[in-house]
Amino acid sequence: MTGGPDKKSVEHLLALYVDNELTPEERAEFEKAMNADPALRAEVELQNRIDASLRELFDASNMSPIKTPAPARRNPQLLRRVAAILLFAVSMGVVYWQFRGEFGPSPFADPPALTSSARTMQAYYDEAVAGGFEPGWVCSGEQFENTFRSRFGQRIVLDDLPNNVKISGLGYAKIRTAQTVSVYARVDDQPVLLFVEPAITTGTLTPMKEGFYRHERTMGRLLIHEVSQFPEPQILDHISVVKCKGRTGDG
Amino acid sequence: MGIPDENVTRLGELKLKDQLSPEEFGERAQGVRHTLWLIAMGMTNDRHLAEDIVQETLAIAWRKSGQFERATSFTAWTAAIARNVALNSRRKNARQSLVNPEHLDSTPANDAGHDASPINAVGGILPNQKEFDDQVVSALQDLSSAARSCLLLRTVTGLSYDKISELLDIAPGTAMSHVYRARKTLRTRLGGGTNRLEGGTA
Incomplete structure (x- = not known):
């Protein structure tokens, strides 16, 4: 294990802040520092924007529908069966993504984690x-x-x-x-x-x-x-x- | 004295019952596709190639599904296969052109915007999101494959560092360091070469 970054650095605090891993007191202190320091705020906003961009670019909905695998030599019947199942699942997925607003939360994305330090x-x-x-x-x-x-x-x-x-x-x-x-x-x-x-x-x-x-x-x-x-x-x-x-x- | 035939039969039945059914495999495969894609994307930095790798991984996983133990993680098992497939793919493609014309849409249309920071002089964010996304994709090329994989798994799926370490077969602290440095690299690159916290240039 190479160990994480220096805990005392602002960079590290920023990382913990973005990961929502600061205690409520640390978070409040960090936000206070952020409000007083435009450069720090700009870095946090930039980090949030990068994260949002990555989530958008690499969302599961951006994957192509699954292709049918090449027939296996050993057991072509079974492979055809699993391919049909996968295709069916993907078809359902495509239908879901088209109408996801109707169905509610996405089954592909992990729900954002709740933290013990979260306030009500x-x-x-x-x-x-x-x-x-x-x-x-x-x-x-x-x-x-x-x-x-x-x-x-x-x-x-x-x-x-x-x-x-x-x-x-x-x-x-x-x-x-x-x-x-x-x-x-x-x-x-x-x-x-x-x-x-x-x-x-x-x-x-x-x-x-x-x-x-x-x-x-x-x-x-x-x-x-x-x-x-x-x-x-x-x-x-x-x-x-x-x-x-x-x-x-x-x- | 050997094992009675009856027991051998029972063990055989047990093994067969313990194998994933096609339906169960399909369900699990669907559940891990996105994670596998992110791992493959991290290792290859090519989203289309990554999809092919996921496809091949699941085909291999199905062929070897008899070796999968239910007590273990299906995601970690398929991730190990995906890493091997991606490594083989990288080796195979090493002698080929680095830029495949088919995959150009996963890279920026041109380099003109690379030096243009999306952050204005007073720290405000400029509005061109498409250009920003292109710059993010371009900046990912600056990262090592391990850093890219860790960053994508952490940011896109929100996986814990422990889980990332399991999927990539690295220590949790290493995964954390990769994410930390990758974020810093991307911010420096996308902030116009300047990290405002250090005031230096990349």
């Missing part, structure tokens, strides 16, 4: 409100779209938000996955958080406290939760997603 949405919400409800990152509309495109390969579009809804920025939630992004918003000055994560995310969600509500929508390859004290969703109905795959450099 309620805890994140409480901490955010206690901290003044300041987003980790105030961004422009273009940066907002780029964030979801680079992390999930899917653009989020906010359609005609009512005047009482204000989006203030983004945060790195890491609630259930390392990729989860939080969107800070206010509706009638009441704090509302959106948590955006891959649609394949699995795991039980902790119930909200009394007086708090969580609404969710699956949109394309995203699962979006809205957490607030409003019994009805305030923002989810104004969100639409645009798939980025197959883009031709138009951004």
Whole structure:
């Protein structure tokens, strides 16, 4: 075993951060450092973008359907049988990929792992409100779209938000996955958080406290939760997603 | 005194029952295809060749399925076959042209964009995702085959370092180091030759 990199280096912390392997305290400290250091933030964003690009480029859906193997000399009957089974399985896979939005989570991709250090949405919400409800990152509309495109390969579009809804920025939630992004918003000055994560995310969600509500929508390859004290969703109905795959450099 | 015939028969039955049925093999094969493809992709850096390797691997695995022990990992077993197939393929292709015209679509259309950083002067990300993807594919060529395999398995499938070490027959720490260095290399390359954490150039 050659051993891992120097634990003290920023590079190593960045690696652990990207892998969602920092403790909540270490993560908070790292995010604080990131907020104070544009160079570090740029490296993290670049790393996230590279990871998203790799996931997109080498997704199982990019594999060609399986070809029929050459007949075996020893037992051609058995080989034909297995080839037929594989072809059938692949056909089902192709059908699945075409209609995967209808069927739910992908069976090919491993669901993002839950970590023992993950916070609940309620805890994140409480901490955010206690901290003044300041987003980790105030961004422009273009940066907002780029964030979801680079992390999930899917653009989020906010359609005609009512005047009482204000989006203030983004945060790195890491609630259930390392990729989860939080969107800070206010509706009638009441704090509302959106948590955006891959649609394949699995795991039980902790119930909200009394007086708090969580609404969710699956949109394309995203699962979006809205957490607030409003019994009805305030923002989810104004969100639409645009798939980025197959883009031709138009951004 | 030898084993009674009855026991021999039972052992034989047991062995037959323990073999994977065609249906079970098909199911398991489907489940490991993506992982095998990533391993083969890492070793060859050629997605089409990697698909051929997966195909050959599964054909070999089926022929040798009698040797597979249920108590062991099917993924690790087929990964070992895939590594051997990929190594043979690399040796076979070593004397051939490094760039197969059939596979050009897995590499950037040209090198013009290689030096163009997707990060602007103030750390913002430029919007051209297609170009960025091309640069990522190109930058993968800078990695060793082991580093590429580790990086793809970790990033695309989210496998643990222990699992990666099992599939590639390397130590977990080595897998971790490969991923760490590969990420750094890619960031330096895609950040315009500069690692902002070090301030140096590649």
